Amino acid sequence: MKKLIILLVAACGSASVIAQEPNSHQQPDYLVSRWVIDLNLMGGMASQKFATANSSANYPNGLNLNPGQLKYNNGASFGGDAQVGFFFGQMRHFGIGTGFMYMGQHGDANLNNYHAEYQATDGNGNIYRQVVNGNNIDEMVNSSIMNIPLVLKYKTRFNKHWGFSADAGALFNLQMENDYKTNAAFNYEAIYKTETSSDGGTVSVYDNSPVASSGDWFVTKAEFLKNNPGGNYQNYVNMEHAAGINVGNNIMPGSTKGTTSYTMGSVGLLLRPTLNYYISDYITLNLGAYYMAEQNKNGVQSNYRLESGMGTYSSVLNNVKTSTNQVYGIDFGARFFFRKHQKTPLNITFVDEIAPTQCLMEDGSFTLHGLPPNQPVMVDYSVNGGSPYHSTKIVQADGNVSINHIGAGSYTGISATIKNQNAKARDLIITDPVIRITSQNTTNPTMSGTNNGSVKLNGLAAGGNVTIQYNVNGTTQSTYTGIVNPDNSVTISGLYEGTYTGMRATVGNCSANAADFVLAAPTPAPEPIVVQQEYDLTTPILFDFNKSSIHISSYPLLNEASREMNKDKEMYIRVDAHTDAIGSNAFNQKLSERRANSVKTYLKNKGANPARIKVYGHGKSEPAASNETEEGRSKNRRAVMHKLPEGK
Numbered sequence: 001m002k003k004l005i006i007l008l009v010a011a012c013g014s015a016s017v018i019a020q021e022p023n024s025h026q027q028p029d030y031l032v033s034r035w036v037i038d039l040n041l042m043g044g045m046a047s048q049k050f051a052t053a054n055s056s057a058n059y060p061n062g063l064n065l066n067p068g069q070l071k072y073n074n075g076a077s078f079g080g081d082a083q084v085g086f087f088f089g090q091m092r093h094f095g096i097g098t099g100f101m102y103m104g105q106h107g108d109a110n111l112n113n114y115h116a117e118y119q120a121t122d123g124n125g126n127i128y129r130q131v132v133n134g135n136n137i138d139e140m141v142n143s144s145i146m147n148i149p150l151v152l153k154y155k156t157r158f159n160k161h162w163g164f165s166a167d168a169g170a171l172f173n174l175q176m177e178n179d180y181k182t183n184a185a186f187n188y189e190a191i192y193k194t195e196t197s198s199d200g201g202t203v204s205v206y207d208n209s210p211v212a213s214s215g216d217w218f219v220t221k222a223e224f225l226k227n228n229p230g231g232n233y234q235n236y237v238n239m240e241h242a243a244g245i246n247v248g249n250n251i252m253p254g255s256t257k258g259t260t261s262y263t264m265g266s267v268g269l270l271l272r273p274t275l276n277y278y279i280s281d282y283i284t285l286n287l288g289a290y291y292m293a294e295q296n297k298n299g300v301q302s303n304y305r306l307e308s309g310m311g312t313y314s315s316v317l318n319n320v321k322t323s324t325n326q327v328y329g330i331d332f333g334a335r336f337f338f339r340k341h342q343k344t345p346l347n348i349t350f351v352d353e354i355a356p357t358q359c360l361m362e363d364g365s366f367t368l369h370g371l372p373p374n375q376p377v378m379v380d381y382s383v384n385g386g387s388p389y390h391s392t393k394i395v396q397a398d399g400n401v402s403i404n405h406i407g408a409g410s411y412t413g414i415s416a417t418i419k420n421q422n423a424k425a426r427d428l429i430i431t432d433p434v435i436r437i438t439s440q441n442t443t444n445p446t447m448s449g450t451n452n453g454s455v456k457l458n459g460l461a462a463g464g465n466v467t468i469q470y471n472v473n474g475t476t477q478s479t480y481t482g483i484v485n486p487d488n489s490v491t492i493s494g495l496y497e498g499t500y501t502g503m504r505a506t507v508g509n510c511s512a513n514a515a516d517f518v519l520a521a522p523t524p525a526p527e528p529i530v531v532q533q534e535y536d537l538t539t540p541i542l543f544d545f546n547k548s549s550i551h552i553s554s555y556p557l558l559n560e561a562s563r564e565m566n567k568d569k570e571m572y573i574r575v576d577a578h579t580d581a582i583g584s585n586a587f588n589q590k591l592s593e594r595r596a597n598s599v600k601t602y603l604k605n606k607g608a609n610p611a612r613i614k615v616y617g618h619g620k621s622e623p624a625a626s627n628e629t630e631e632g633r634s635k636n637r638r639a640v641m642h643k644l645p646e647g648k
Contacts, residue, residue, distance in 0.1 A: 033338035034092060038083040038099070040272075042290055044329010046075030046105050051322045053300040059118035061208055063129070067306070068114040068137070070316055075107035077327045079145075083167075085153050095153040097167065103292075103327065105143040109180070111316050112136060114306060119206045122190070123244030126204035129212065130246060131189040131220065132307060139180040139316055145325075147171040147294075149270055158350070163276040165286065165335070171268035176296045176323075180315050181257040188248045188310055190240075192217040219247050246310055253313030260317045268294025272331055282337045292327040346371070346421035351414070351428065359432040359461045359510035362407040366428055368416055371395045378417040383409045408432040408509060435460065435510040440517070445496055448521040448630040453495035457514055460484045461507050468492060470503035470514075497521050520545065521630070537561060537573075540624070540638040541599060545580075548594035550602060558599065561641060562606030572612045572644040575599045580633035581620045592617030599639050614644070 050070045056062055079102045087095030114134035121127055151169030158164070193207040193216045207216055219240055224233050237247045274288025301318040308314075349370030356364040371377060372395060379391045379401060393401045401416065407430075414425040438459030445453040460466060461484055468480040468490070484490050484507065496519070503514040541554040550558070565571050577596035579588040596615035604610045625632035 034087045034095070035338045036085045036087070036095075036097075037336045038085060038097065038286075038333060039080070039336075040082075040286070040331055040333030041078075041080045042103070042329060042331045043078040044076070044290070044327060046077040046107060046325070046327045048072035048075065048107070048109075048326075049324040050109075050320050051324075052316075052319045053304065053321050055304045055306075055319055058303045058305050059116055061119040061206060063117040063208065063210055064115065065117070066113055066115040067319075068111040068134075070320070071110050071112075072141075073108045073110055075105065075327075077103050077105040077329065079103035080333075081147075081149060083149065083151075087153065087155070093154060093156055095155075096151070097153050097169075098148065098150050101147040101149050101171065103145040103147070105145060105325075105327070107141055109139040109141050109316050110136070111138075111306075114186075116306075119208075120246065120309075122246050126192065127206050128204060128245075129191040129193075129207055129216075131191060132186050133189075134184060134186045134306070137182065137184045137306075137316070139182045139184075141317070142179045144175065144177045144179075146174040146176075147268065148174060151270060155276070156350075157276075157278070161278050163278060163284065165274050165276055167270060167272040169270055171270050171292065171294055173266045173268060173294055173296060176262045176325075178260045178262075178315075178317055179257070180260065180317065182253070182313065182315070184256070184313055185250045185252045186248075186307055186310075187221070188246055188251060189218075189220040190245055190247050191220070219245055221249070248310050251310050253307070254311045255313065258315055260315050262296040262298040262320075262323065264297035264299065266295050266297060268292060268325075274331060274333075276335070284335045286331070286333045286335060288331045290327075290329060290331045292325075294325050296323045296325060297321065298323070346416065346418055346423040348416060348423045348425045351425045353428050353430050355430055356407055356432055359435045360407070360464050360508045361432075361461075362405050364406045364408070364430055365402050365404045366406070366411065366414075366430070367400050367402040368414075368425055369400050371399050371401060371416060371423075372418060373397045373399050375418050377401055379403055379415070380417070381414045382412050385410070385412070388413060406430065432508065432510045435507065435512045437505065437512045437514050440514050442517050442519060444519050445521045448497065450521065451494050451496040453497070453519045454491055454493040455495065455500070455503075455514075455517065456489055456491045457503075457505055458487075458489045460488050460490060460505060460512070461510070462486050462488050464507040466490050466505055466507050468503065468505045471501045472496075472498040474499075474501070495519055537564075537641050537643055540635070540640055542634070543595055543637045543639070545582075545633075545637065546591070548591060548598050550598055558602050559606060562603045562608045565603065565608040565612065566606075569609075572614070573603070573608075574642045574644050575613065575615045575639055576642070577615070577617050577639040578622055578624070578636055579620045580636040581623065581627035582633070583620075585619060589617055589619035592619050595639050599641070 050072065052070055055067060056065050059065060081099055081101035083097040083099035085095050085097035112135060114137060116132045118130055119127060120130035149169060149171050151167040153165065153167055155165040156163055191207060191212045193205050193213060194202040195205050197203040207213055221233050224231060224236050234249055237249050240247050270290070270292050272288060272290040274286040276284040276286050278284050298320050300321055301314065304314060304319045306314060306316065347370055348368050351366060351368055353366040354364050356362060368379065374397060375395045377393050377395050379393060380388050382388050391403055395401050409430060411428040411430065414427065416423050436459055437457050440458065441456045443454045445451065464484045466482055466484050470477055480492050482490055499518050501516045505512055505514065539557050541557060542551040544551060561573065565573065575596045577592040579592050596617050600610060600613045600615050603613055623636045624638065625635040627633050627636060
């Protein structure tokens with residue numbers, strides 16, 4: 001890795017000396033050779049996401065297996081690449097490149113909460129249950145990654161010194177080799193189970209139940225400390241191990257380092273945008289960012305186990321099926337152009353545009369840059385595929401020429417002609433600014449069934465042809481067409497009662513949405529209630545549309561009810577309130593409850609005991625008349641009182 005860095009730095013320095021020459025004028029990209037050499041140093045952060053194989057079957061009669069969760073932390077990467085690139089096309093903006101990339105990567109592979117229980121045989125030939133625990137197993141991993149990039153290249157030059165370039169393409173992996181060093185340590189415990197043999201003796205057998213039998217012999221730390229509080233567990237396991245029992249505390253493997261390689265190549269992704277500083281027309285210094293992603297596959301080690309006995313260890317990387325590797329960071333490098341000399345042709349270095357200030361206005365412009373100053377120029381262009389326009393101008397002292405007083409549209413075939421030389425510019429799409437309805441005013445119909453309501457939308461472009469689409473009560477209406485008034489407004493008349501949604505006004509290519517609104521005719525006052533000498537408690541109490549306040553015509557009825565309640569102290573009243581069908585179920589339920597409570601409050605204010613008044617809201621579920629007419633709906637906006645039998 002160190003040699004590669006020294007080689008890249010030396011190559012940059014020597015190529016800079018070769019390519020540097022005095023040059024006070026910018027050479028357009030297409031005057032320089034199509035061939036380039038790129039040398040880059042890269043450094044940044046790295047991450048890996050592991051997918052591991054299921055090794056449970058590799059533990060003999062395995063129980064309570066927890067292989068742990070493998071994660072990659074603290075990843076960093078440093079390296080570089082060398083590429084040869086070839087740019088094509090008249091303007092030399094796009095090209096392809098390939099070469100060689102080397103990246104060194106280091107980080108930590110961490111495995112937590114490893115636990116395994118399986119059948120084993122001790123030094124005395126006895127069968128037993130081996131219990132192994134490992135926690136916070138770290139491997140410090142240094143990876144060596146080699147790739148062949150195959151990328152699409154882009155470059156453009158803004159002015160004499162500054163430009164932009166980018167690489168995007170595939171990485172073909174040649175090798176990913178990992179050197180690791182581990183801090184792994186395991187605690188080994190044993191559980192023995194014995195049975196009576198045919199000759200009357202005892203024989204060791206494997207306890208294959210998830211929870212070992214309480215009658216087994218536990219050579220474990222928990223069992224030892226339970227029977228020997230404060231005892232020396234390390235001396236205990238040393239003694240048992242010396243007796244041929246495979247137990248140990250904090251046992252490290254015989255070898256703590258090694259090398260693994262991912263055996264299958266992969267195709268990855270490289271993205272690298274950079275800002276370029278032109279030292280001369282033939283060499284640039286590049287500074288930018290990069291992102292790499294590739295998935296490396298591995299043939300998992302046969303019969304893999306993290307440990308297969310005291311003092312053994314197999315790298316966590318040997319159980320990795322795939323490793324999704326991502327690297328992102330800073331890129332620093334240089335680009336060297338092969339020299340090419342020829343007569344300087346006419347060139348438009350870049351084009352910028354200014355959109356109109358308002359929709360349908362023609363105060364926009366576009367400007368061509370990089371032309372010879374103070375020269376007469378013919379600028380040709382087409383708008384929206386129409387006939388070409390021709391405009392004769394004089395190039396300004398800064399090399400710019402502007403076409404003014406233009407509106408929104410697709411501008412194609414843009415070119416500049418000076419004498420017998422012609423240069424083309426990129427196509428432009430100039431868009432109108434977004435319009436906005438600044439306010440809206442509505443007028444309700446004068447009465448139910450009439451269509452003399454209206455809505456006025458303000459803020460549109462005066463004199464423009466406008467179309468307006470909208471829905472009434474969820475039904476799409478015929479599109480309104482007209483001309484925006486001089487005060488930037490448009491009015492839609494002839495509207496009737498209903499809920500108006502989705503209203504959208506379009507002027508030219510510009511559209512704006514209006515707020516939803518409701519038009520409602522005034523509710524006719526219900527006929528006054530005349531309380532007869534013989535009082536009828538169940539006469540409906542009326543309400544206005546969407547109101548919980550009692551209509552004045554029902555006051556005499558409620559006054560009589562309150563007098564009767566004050567006279568009869570054992571009298572109880574039930575109030576049932578209702579609504580018409582306009583609105584949602586939830587809204588009308590709440591409205592009916594408020595109406596019922598309005599009746600209760602009125603009676604209370606007249607001296608009636610509120611404890612003897614029970615209220616219920618029924619929403620729109622029990623209409624007294626048809627909801628298809630305003631007359632019927634006014635009858636449904638009601639509350640009815642009932643005298644409860646025997647005060648219940």
